Amino acid sequence: MTTTVIGAGVLGLCTALELAAAGHPVELLEAERPFAGASGRTFAWVNANHKQPRAYFALNAAGIAAHHRLQDRWGRYGRWFHPTGGILVDTGPSSAATYAARRAEAQEFGYPCREIDGAELAALEPAVDWPAAVTGGLFFETEGYVDAALLRDGLLAALRDHGVEPQIAAVESWSTVSGSVELRMRDGGVRSAERAVLAAGAAARTIAERSGAAVRIADLRERSARTHSFLGITAPVDVELRHVIVSDRMNVRPQFDGRLLVQVPSVEHRAAEESTEEQLADVRAEMDGVLAEFFGDRVTLERVILSGRNLPDDELTIAGFLDPDERVYALVTHSGITLAPHLGAVAAAEVTGSPDAALDPFRPSRFDRADAPVTGEREEFIGRQ
Ligand SMILES: Cc1cc2nc3c(=O)[nH]c(=O)nc-3n(C[C@H](O)[C@H](O)[C@H](O)COP(=O)(O)OP(=O)(O)OC[C@H]3O[C@@H](n4cnc5c(N)ncnc54)[C@H](O)[C@@H]3O)c2cc1C
Structure with missing residues (x-):
């Protein structure tokens, strides 16, 4: 039975690869190009840090393990x-309380975390000019990062090994008809699929709406600091950064081509504004200023992009069938870089008939219940993505 995967972001590619590697026929449809969505504009820190509740922590921890296997x-x-x-640093006056709370949370969930002093911090990251107020931090040894462009190319090459190439074709909507799925395409055509995995990121919302179904995720046409974030990309730098660093001032990590990826919490509220050249220049200047606190004048930004999150209304993963006949499976999540190798494997198993109870808290139907989760304010915390 052929499965049609809609969307060639990290979730679609991982799901398609798992299906193909298990010997199932797969077709992969992508509106624009692989990683055209959030997967191509991500910080890509692989972690289960401060992920609540426990079931969501467990999913992210499984994601880290699955990255090693992939x-x-x-x-x-x-x-x-x-x-x-990964290194976590609080440069503010309440750092002791931050570290105590984060250590306690990690301990409760069995997430490796240890406190490091200033000397170890300097030894771990000798290239950083740590502000004088920083006397230590936390070290999370299982964390890491992904070079997203290299992951994309690796997944595409592995898919090619199994004879699967993404086809450039945009899906408008679907309907389920007598044991199959009919896909109506943007070019006016119609395709028939035996079953489909909807991994179209933020677009899953409108594709589902047009099909008479609901995928409860943020509408990225409305901008806010909850749904959007500024990602800074530096010029290639002569700074040997060795870890992902998250802090109250800045998140930063190396990239394979000598650039650094940067997020700065103090500019995030500006994501709600109308995006103009002037605003991006202001944001960039502020981000450059924060970078200078840690790296002096050795690091400057090459560009800043505004990036939208594929954000389910309760900020947890959505994974499961949308229809009673189990023909159309939705797979949308934030933290998808961490989660994709695991979710891709589990989704592939579920659509081919092996349900996984660990995904029960994440079914799309949770939003239909009387006690449905509601869209909340995003909590501010160090390392927020
Ligand atoms: C600023 C930022 C920072 C982040 N940082 C992290 C992090 O540090 N760690 C982490 O784990 N996660 C992080 N994330 C989240 C992570 O990047 C995403 O969850 C993940 O990339 C989502 O992948 P996806 O495959 O679901 O969606 P996408 O990458 O959005 O892919 C969806 C694909 O579907 C295609 N598509 C759209 N419409 C159609 C259609 N009609 N027909 C066919 N195809 C279609 C799109 O073109 C796109 O290629 C971050 C996200 C953002 C925005």
């Missing part, structure tokens, strides 16, 4: 996963 299995196509460990 990298080991397809390593001939590149090295994209860097399990370097």
Whole structure:
């Protein structure tokens, strides 16, 4: 039975690869190009840090483990996963309380975390000019990051090994008819599929609406600091950064081409504004200022992009069938870089008849219940993505 995967972001590629590698026929439809959505504009920190509730933590921890397996299995196509460990630093006056709370949370969930002093911090990251107020931090040894472009190329090469190439074709809507799925395409055509995985990121919302179904995720046409974030990309730098660093001032990590990726919490509220050249220049200047606190004048931004999150209304994963006949399966999540190797494997198993109870808290139907989760304010916390 052929499965049609809609969307060639990280979730669609991982799901298609798992299906193909298990010997199931797969077709992959992509509106624009692989990683055209959030997967191509992501910070890509692989972590289960401060992920609540426990079931969502467990999913992210499984994601970290699955990255090792994916990298080991397809390593001939590149090295994209860097399990370097992650450093968390609070530069503010309440750092002791921050570290105590985050350590306690990690301990409760069995997430490896240890306190480091200033000397160890300097040894771990000698290239950073740590502000004088920073006397230590936390180290999360299982964390790391992914070079998203290299992951994309590795997944595409592995898919090619199984005879699967993404087809450039945009799906408008679907209907389920007598044991199959009819896909109406943007070019006016119609395709028939035996079943479909909707991994179209933020577009899953409108595709589902047009099909008489609901995928409860943010509408990215409305901008806010909850749904959007500024991502800074530096020029290639002569700074040897070794880990992902998250802090109240800045998140920063290395990239394979000598650039650094940067997020700065103090500019995030501006994501709600209308985006203009002037605003981006202001944001960039502020981000450059924060970078200078940690790197002096060795690092400057090359560009800043505004990036939308594929954000389910309760900020947890959505994974499961949308129809009673179990023909159309929705797979949308934030933290999708961390989660994709695991979710892709589980989704592939579920659509081919092996349900996984660990995904029960994440079914799309949870939003239809009387006690349905509601859209909340996003909590501010160090390392927020
Ligand atoms: C600023 C930012 C920082 C982030 N940082 C992290 C992080 O540090 N760690 C982490 O784990 N996650 C992070 N994320 C989240 C992560 O990047 C996303 O959850 C993940 O990339 C989502 O992948 P996806 O495959 O679901 O969606 P997408 O990457 O959005 O892919 C969807 C694909 O579907 C295609 N498509 C759209 N419409 C159609 C259609 N009609 N027909 C066919 N195809 C269609 C699109 O072109 C696109 O290629 C971050 C996200 C953002 C925005």
